Amino acid sequence: MTNSLIEKLVELRGIESNYVDAWGDAVQISDDTKSMLLGAMGYDVENEEALEKRISDDIDKSWMSPLNPVQVNREHEALIIPVRLPIELVNDAFSFVITTEQGKTHSVNFVPSDGELINSVDIDDIEFQEYVVQIKETMPLGYHQVVLNADDGDTLAQMRWIIAPQRCYIPDDIDNGKKVWGLSVQLYCLRSERNWGVGDFTDLSYLLGQAGRQGAQFVGLNPVHALYPANPNGCSPYSPSSRRWLNFIYIDVTAIAGFEHESVQKIVNSHEFQATLNHAREIDYVDYEAVTRLKLQALNAIFEVQYETLVNQKTEQNKAFTAFIEEGGESLEMLATFDAIQESLTKEGKPAWGWPVFPKEYNEFQNPAVVKFRKNNASRVTFFMFLQWQAALQLEQANQAAQDAGMQIGIYRDLAVGVSEGSAEIWGNRSLYVTDASVGAPPDVLGPLGQNWGLPPMDPQELYQQAYQPIVDLFSANMQSSGALRIDHVMALLRLWWVPKGEKADKGGYVYYPVNDLLAILALESHRHQSLVIGEDLGTVPDEIVTMLRENGIHSYRVFFFEQAEDGGFYSPSHYPEQSMSTLTTHDMPTLTGYWHCLDLELGNELNLYPSAEVLENLYHSRHENKQRILDTLHGHGAIPEWTDRSAEGMAMHKQLNHGMQYHMAKGSSALLSLQLEDWLEMDKPVNIPGTSSEYPNWKRKLTRNLEQIFTDPTLNNLALGLTEARNSVSKPKQS
Known part of the structure; x- marks a missing residue:
């Protein structure tokens, strides 16, 4: 039973x-x-x-709720609303009062039994019936409210009604066949002559301006979600604290009003500060503890200088900051309170990696003790709001730099698939997340043992009960100050691999999500923000989602090394779907040099990532075969000089081969081409090794050259011009 x-x-x-x-x-x-x-x-x-x-x-x-919590329709669909009532009420008169987001009100009078009966059930000897009511009014796009009233005016139920476009936004030029290219970077990896040991938003502005002038139409970023100011070594951009807010570490402290104040300069120019700053700049891996300590010292001092102007005086700055706080609402207050509590507990030497180890009275945002803490520490909470304000201002300045450089897309942001177990996002909405499970992936090519990412999944049923507001907020926040959004593991809109707590990744299973509703909301937010959408659809992909993504205007993700035919040959990029972003490699893969020299396999063996020596031997054998196939493909398409060796055996990666692979991709049919800045610099070390945590310094490796050096290099300038020319040569206006 x-x-x-x-x-x-x-x-x-x-x-x-x-x-x-x-x-x-x-x-x-x-x-x-x-x-x-x-x-x-x-x-x-x-x-x-x-x-x-x-x-x-x-x-x-x-059944006892007359209306669903939320209903999603596409524009031009026939509109019906289901209503559930006890049988003795189905012949009574009722009305829907529909208030559109634009402020217009529609009243629809109806008798349920005049509609179509679609279901019935007995509950405690009472029969409930469900009818559908047709709505003849044309509803605009947006988020609307439906209220069900009895004939005496009493309100019986309310429902959110979302009307969405048929597909996501695509810029006209790209929709009409224009092919563009851009760079993909991990923002923290950027070196410059002026940053504090980690790439920042001013570096991003510079990169956008320089790349735009060389013909690039976008720069793709790692997720820039909020992490943990009090726990700087929790640095994975894919295990954030909140996906709605930004990582303060990317703030350029020197660009904030008040930095030049005497009290701030005294701190910054001290011997200890300058010694730590030099260390942070010179090392090859980001020292998150040092960078965080430096930035918080300076930002605290700047905040003290600005406090009166920001909080107590009626200045333009005060008005702007107050408006930012009001717009951020409870979500901003929640994150700032979380950061303040975590900081306080850390200073006291108490466990504080996340809310599960907070004292009981602090382990949920809604607790009375948290309200009291927020009042008693109002200045500190305001400080963390101030950091979010400054980060948002500087990201928008970078967005403006992209527009000034004439970029078609500009910044494209990355939305992580989840948040870490101890995150503020879960702390603020505990009922939404299933903390006894984790998101991951079944065994596949990238992870033969499967992957467990340590990210508790959203409960799809609870998401529905919350009228999809958390998803609306996520899409909207991550389309701010950008022209495109990449959704990491886009299959999450359809299904997620849940791993029960304490189990290995291969003991998990797939749980389905309301994909049609989520895609509709994505399309609506995409049009509101004029944001093109890219779906990272690698790994175990069911056929059903491929068609859905295409029909919804979402660009697929094509990685050259994964595009192999059954005979082992590599598909020509000219055969990729137009509605896609193509790339040679990703942040979870080796660089071109690392791939060609099998350095990823070498590292994986050192880190015990392979279940047996036989598996590793097969991987080496497959890699050598693939390299030869790649070389054959490049020669066959004239992508590399004739004099280049035709045998991959013993052949090292060199500049002509590196650039030839990029030009080969540039002549492909994908609307978007993304190339990694690491490959421009012929770097060999990966930024991340899936399946590892402390075994390898993930998310810390910097670029080998400063931005200023990159964009004064004639070889790289010629590469950029050649990529632009190649992309223009395959741009073909669609036939009307």
Whole structure:
């Protein structure tokens, strides 16, 4: 009996029973995994009586609510609204009062039984019936409110109604066949003559200006989400504290009003400060502890200088800061409070890596003790809001630099798939996240053992109950000050691989999400922000999502090294879909030099990432075959000089081969081409090795040259001009 209840719940909660893996084989999800996933969702799978009651209560709750919490439609669809009522009320008169986001009000009078009956159920001997009511008014795009009133005017229920466009925004030129290229960078990796040991928003402005003048139409960034000011070594951009807010470490402190004040300069010019600054600049890996200490020292001093003007005086600065705080609302207040509590606990020497180890009275944003802390530490909370304000201002200045350089897209941002377990985002909305599970990936080419990313997933049912507001906020926030958004692991809109807490990655299973609704919201926000959307669709990808992404105007992600035919040959980039972004490699892969010299396999072996020597031997064999196929492809398309060796055996990576691979990609059919700045510099070390944490200095490696040197290098300038020429040569206006 319990097994049948579990199977019923598996279906109701969208847990997939089987899937096709990255090698095309059918995989069955075990009963144990299904039970563990349901347990993570809060179901007592060991208690049949409790399980049966929970299922019954869930069904009853949905039927006793006359309206759904949210409904999503596309423009030009026939509009209907389902209504659930006890049978004795279905012949009564009711009305919908629809208030559009634009402020217009529509009233629709109806009798439920005049509509179409679509379902009925008995609950405690009362029959409930569900009818659909047709709405003849044309609804504009946006977020609207529907109120269900009885004929006596009493309000019975409310619903959010979202009307979205058919597909995401695509700039006209790109939609009409223009091919563009840009650079992909990890912002923290940037070196410059003036930064403080980590790339910052002023570096980004400079990079955008220089790249734009050389023909690049965008610069793609790593996620710039908020991390942990009190825990600087929690530096992975893909394990953030909040995806709505920014990482303060990218602030250029020297560009803030007040930096020149005597009190600030006394700190900055001290011997100890300058010694630490020189150290942070000179080393090859970002010293996050040193950089954070330097920036917080200076920012604290600047904030003290500005405090009266910002908070207590009616100045233009005060008005702007106040408006920023009001617009940020509870989300901004929550993050700033979290950062202040974490800082306070750290100073006291108490465990503070995240809310799970906070004292009980502080382990949830809504707790009374947190409210009291916020009042007693108002200045400190305001300081962390100030950091977010300055970061947002400087990111927007970089966005303006891209526009000034004539870039078609400018900044393209990256939205991480989740937040870390101890994050502020979970702390502020505990019911939304399933903390007894983690997001990851099943075994595939990138991770033969599977991957566990340590990111608790959103509960799709709770997301629906919250009328999708958290997703609306995420999309909107990450399209600010940019022209494109890359969604990391875009399959998350359809399904996520959940790994039960304490289990290995291969013991997980897929949980489905309301993909059509999420894609519609993405399209709506995309048009509002004029933001092109790229979906990172690597790994184990079901066929159904590929078509959905294309139809919704989302650009696919094509990595040259993964585009292989069954015979082992590499597809020509001229055969890639136009609606895609192509690239040679990514932040989770070796650089071109690292790939060619098998340095990633060497590192993986040192770090024990492969289950056996046989697996490693097969990887080496496959790599050598692939290198020869790549060389054959480049020669076949005339992408490298005739004099270049035709045998990959013993052949080292060299400049002509490196540039030839980039030119080969530039003549492809993808609308967007992204190239890594590391490959321009012929670097060999990767920025991240999937499946590792402390074993390798992930997310810390800097570029080998300063930005100022890069853009005065004639060889790189010629490469950029050649890429622009190649892209222009394959730009073909679509036939009308």
